[in-house]
Amino acid sequence: MATLKGVLMLFGHRPTCIKRLLIIEDDPLTAFDNEHTLKIGGYDIVATVDSGEAAVAILAAEAVDAVVLDLGLAGHMTGREVARLARDRGIPVLLVTGQCPADAEEIAIACLGKPHSASALVSALKAVETMACKNQAPRKVAGLTTFWRPAAA
Numbered sequence: 001m002a003t004l005k006g007v008l009m010l011f012g013h014r015p016t017c018i019k020r021l022l023i024i025e026d027d028p029l030t031a032f033d034n035e036h037t038l039k040i041g042g043y044d045i046v047a048t049v050d051s052g053e054a055a056v057a058i059l060a061a062e063a064v065d066a067v068v069l070d071l072g073l074a075g076h077m078t079g080r081e082v083a084r085l086a087r088d089r090g091i092p093v094l095l096v097t098g099q100c101p102a103d104a105e106e107i108a109i110a111c112l113g114k115p116h117s118a119s120a121l122v123s124a125l126k127a128v129e130t131m132a133c134k135n136q137a138p139r140k141v142a143g144l145t146t147f148w149r150p151a152a153a
Contacts, residue, residue, distance in 0.1 A: 017133035018065040018092070018125065023048040024055045024082060025070045025096070030114075034068060034096070034121060041122040052077025056085065066092045066128055068121075069108070071101065083107035092132040094124055105147040113143045120144070 021043050025031035028050075035048045047058045051074040058064070067086045071079035083093045084107055093108040095101075100111035109131055112124040120143055127138030131148045138146055 018043070018129045020044045020046050020063055020065045021068055021125075022046050022055060022058055022062075022064045022066075023068045024050070024052070024073060024079070025068075026050040026072055026074045027070070030070070033118070037118040037121050038068070038125070040118075041125070043125070051075030052079065052082045055082045059086065059089065059091070064091055066094060066125065066132070068094050068096055068125070071095065071097045080107055092128050094128050096121070096124075100145050104145070108147065110138075110144055110146045112141075113145075116143050 021038055023031060023034050023045060025034060025048065031048050031050065035045050039045060046062045046064055049055050049058060053075045069079055069083055073079050083095065086093050087107060095104055095108045095111040096114060097111065098114045100113060104111045110124060110128055112120065120141060123141045124144045127141050127144060127146060130136050130138040131146060135150055137148050
């Protein structure tokens, strides 16, 4: 049985292969909400940053299982550049943005539209885990567009 801040969760479980997250969000309130939601959801937050440059430094220094990324960032580096860098390192990217861009499939495993609920964010990460770690199609999640392709055996 798992516990969550001292509360017994009879049916709760921690993520199995995606535990350590990097959150990249330039809006401080949204970043705080995402971090809080994902911590409550059982994830470890490696860092929450607002720029691509800060994200690259974290990716170089820390083990990260997945990236939760808004495309609009502070600094000079774009969200697309960060997404491509993470993807090239084999790190699944969940875009969390106002509108899923046309090239999202090239840079991310899934895209969650804003605004979204806390439960949708956690469900979106579970869907990312299903695709990236279990090589299975995920359950449908409201507001989530997935780009799942089975890996070759």
